[in-house]
Amino acid sequence: MVEIPRRRAMSGARAQVQVVGALFMREMLTRFGTSRIGYVWLLAEPLILGSMISLMHALSGSDLPNGLPTFLFYALGYTPFLMFRSIVARGSNAVNGNISLLFHNRITLLDTMIARNLMEMMVCFTVCLLFxxxxxxxxxxxxxxxxLLVAGWFMSALLAHGLAMVIGSAMVVMEWVEHLVHPFTYLMMPISAPFYMIDMLPQGTQEMLLWNPLVSIHELNRWAMFGDRVIPHYDLVYVLAWIIGLNVLGMAGLRMARPRLSLSD
Structure with a gap:
């Protein structure tokens, strides 16, 4: 069994930027190959999914209040949630999927996680800008x-990044956690308000759903996009507390997980 070395002290931020940049390019090549079609699909996949979801709701014949455009409402609600789900699902596998890279003492678990999640975030941002x-x-x-709209997208990505680190470090100790990730992300969809406004719901339901920080982020995004045509319900202090808590807990979890990994795993 070969123990994985730790990164030696060096020029901190500069070294990490170089490592994350190299890992980012590796993630792009691994996932989409060297052909141009792969990179086109990088954007086409969430673009098609977001368009289909919005088209289904548009064809349902139900109008949105205050003349809100159906296509934009649903496309800009679903795409950030798709980013959240992708970061949590794919990012949490960055630990077990990159064990061999950790033999290099310049690479840490945090580097592999940031590189993979940064790619998912940039794809979502590009698709949202296209919409x-x-x-x-x-x-x-x-x-x-x-x-403020871009800030909301960043908050969604940071929340997902923290959760991915927590789940990824837990998977090192409890392998069965991996089987819960995809069901969990799908179950999050109906309670995260990507397709509806909280103001449409009864007071009791509003209070219950607002315990989910994603709801506040989606509400913020809608107000940042449509302004006073929507009545937002969000708590940024609560969201930031979740972001900071999950990221601190996730980084601590990755630090504790590394000694448990070996190149024979």
């Missing part, structure tokens, strides 16, 4: 608060 561009060209819809 907004379509909204501007077709519907004449401009984001109400563009900076």
């Amino acid at each position: 907004i561009l379509l909204g501007m060209l077709i519907f004449g819809e401009l984001p109400h608060q563009p900076a």
